Amino acid sequence: MKYEAVIGLEVHVQLETNSKMFTRVPCGYGKDPNSLTDAVVLGLPGALPVMNYEAIEKSIKVGLLLGCKIADTCKWDRKNYFYPDMPKNYQISQFDQPICEGGEVEIEMPGESPAVMGKHRIVQLTRIHLEEDVGKLTHFENDSLVDYNRAGSPLLEIVSEPDLFSPEETFAYLTSLRNSLIYAGISACDMEKGQLRCDANISVRPIDTEKLGTKVELKNLNTISGVKNGVEYEIKRQIKAIEAGEEIFQETRRWNPEQRYTTSMRSKEMAHDYRYFPDPDLMPVKIDKSWIDKVKKELPEKPFDKQRRYMEEMGLPYSITSALCPDFSLCEFFEETTKLSNDPKKVGNWVVNGLLRELSASREKGKSISVKDSPITATHLAQLIELIEKGVVSNNVAKEIFPEMFSSGRSPEDLVKEKGLEVKSDQNEIESLCSKAIQEDPDAADKFRGGKEGAINALKGLVMKATRGQANPKVVDETLRRLLSK
């Protein structure tokens, strides 16, 4: 029998806000343990939460970007459980009235080749709710340590419908969602820093059947590839179990990325009763139309919309847009340069095949320069394209000086001048060089005269060699033809 997997994802995203969700302590990563705390974060007697409106606004932004219905009030509930990651032993969250409901994420599956666009599909969302993040526990042999720096940071939980059907779709969904969140300036979504975390609900069923199988919740999927591998493993495990006549239990399992398998954490019988109830310390926050309208004005273009625009309106090939569009800053750089140079195709090509390469090279060297800090500015790149266009430098020369523009941050004009790399178009000089070439290779000259068109290239090569590639190819061509026709 053939089986189909049904997968729903719960994605947690840390919102990038100045301060924590319910107090003035700043959010941050990599600080001394328990340094980003105060009475509220530590849940000291008498401490009270006060809502950070920035967190609500960013949640609205995500909701609008993903086409959700935004709630008219933002209401808070307490999720009660005893665990040392939460100093109050309850988490402030949203239970029955999430800030966003519905919504969708457009995904793209891999195409036949990197140059071909893959199939697109819409994945449905269930809800998005806002809650406070918990602290981080580190377990040792005999004891555990807890760091509350992360506790109380605003955290969005984005829950999809069981609307993904393979590890590849899961990967595509997560990638697309992550791009949208970065576009909206919600979060850097760095999984290594825990800014984006993911749990998956996975079940399998015989293909072409409707009824969902028993679902297993998979945790500890801490990298995008971990999500793909973990989901893939779990699907195989379930199919194997079913084929062996075993029953799938409703349980929570943990992905072990090093050993690449999943283990059971707890069964359904051990599921918590969280005793949710409205948090009496917080008043519901009204979200009115004017607030939503204000946020709407700040919405970015969605990644796939941008990609379609680049292809349809600017004529960029898919392979260039698929390299550009996942990176919001790269797109910004591209558009800024396009405004100056007016040739989007050439700009796109230079950004992807020039700049992007230099940036990855910098990463490999361990320097990791981001687009925003790129030493080559949009102005420099536009200048370079203009120099080629005007025939001041050849394409080859441009490629040659590009790495130096990147390493030195100097303008292409400066570099070309300093190195004397301008194209030589001086008629007298080129004529004498052409005559010299004909004398040096009379065979080629004869062949050309005898009608062998390609033979002229050998002569051109000699001229270029003599000028170190700087002779204007058009002038050389004309001159040679003129001399040879005499």
Add this chain to the structure above:
Amino acid sequence: MSSAVLLEKTAVELSDLLRNKEITSEEITKAFLKQINRIDDQVHAFLHLDEQDFLTQAKDSDKRRAQGKSLSPLDGIPVALKDVISVKGQPLTAASKILENYISPYDATVTRKLKEAGAVIGGRLNLDEFAMGSSTENSAFGPTRNPWNLNCVPGGSSGGSSAAVAAREVPLTLGSDTGGSIRQPASLCGVVGMKPTYGMVSRYGLAAFASSLDQIGPFSKTVEDAALLLEIISGHDPLDSTSFPTEVPSYTQKIHDPLAPCTLGLPKEFFGEGMDNEVRNSIEKAVEFYRSQGHRIVEVSLPTTDLAVPVYYVIATAEASSNLARYDGIRYTSRSNRAKNAVDVYAKSRGEGFGEEVKRRCILGAYGLSSGYYDAYYLKAQKTRTLIREDFNRVFKEVDAIITPTSPTPAFEFGSKSDDPISMYLSDIYTISTNLAGLPAISVPCGFTEANLPIGLQLIGPAFNESSLLKIAHAYDNEHKFGCVSPTLAKE
């Protein structure tokens, strides 16, 4: 001026003496310290007192006054706080073993306001553990005794706050009121106690019992003193989301404006069975007084009255079960040394650290929130709470204030109710509904029983109308001043 005379003064009188430089804050503070040292081993109102700090603050106040830089009419007046209100660097035990070694690293908003007003803050006052109780018998550190009769309870949960004022150990105190915890002990100890409108006084820094019901309020000898203290501690606080953005009128000035004839309501449901006859007579006399002053007395109906106690014990315990979850033996609370694993740390630390009543309420509250029971208990209680609020709103369309007794009985003897939680819960039968409705209410001493135990009159007003409520209460109190009568114990 002899210290015996000083102890009898109201805060307003002490403030005048200070302003006229007839006395220093140091002299006042020393007089009260002497009284505390003389009788508190009998009363046990105080859980902790840093005498040195108390005197230093008084001297600082005197220095300010000498430089003409007094901060407010309260500058130099001693105020003691219930041991659930945070003061930076001071213990905060909530009368619980689980917080025995906790020192608060920050000031509650009311503490900050008192400091900014120059009040001399001294001492941590006893209470029922985590403010749960009506007799102070639930304190992990031993009960407080009623200064009028040491065999009787002072009421609770703010029994330390009421007894300290009654015993003349301090002129002003703060307590907290979740279902009557200010008014009932005020009534039982013969002092004034007021619960402001929910949202009028910041809860920031008050160790929470039930967040949607808790309010901090003053204890004093007179209504005028209560107005003075309330004026200082009230006002919007950005650190408390439930604090209401409203201006605080000058209660101390408004209280002296002439009181226009008003309508006072007697809810018929409150005057049924279970009320002590001496209490009833005393209240009737007070009602007669108002009538004689030209105010109209009408009977009103609050049909949801008998629902208040059950609704309260579902909502308050539900919130408490969650609010007290943080006392878990993991961080600042005492950890059981019998704990062998993580679950043990919770179970044993809480098992050893909490008293019976706190455990009873946490279990009750958790039960009402559990899946499958939520709709039948918590949700239903919330809906009923709305009905109770609507009942009051309707009545306040007709009347300016409601008159009831504060407590159905005067102070009762130790042990007489401690084995019967329900009969203990019923001591708050007249006070609980105002917390559920969020309304301001004040208990004013209105006489004594034959056994010389104080009786209290409760006045309930519409939300955020403390001004008018204080004025109505002052009209009675200014003529009777039962709160200025001292128990024999307090006299040297």
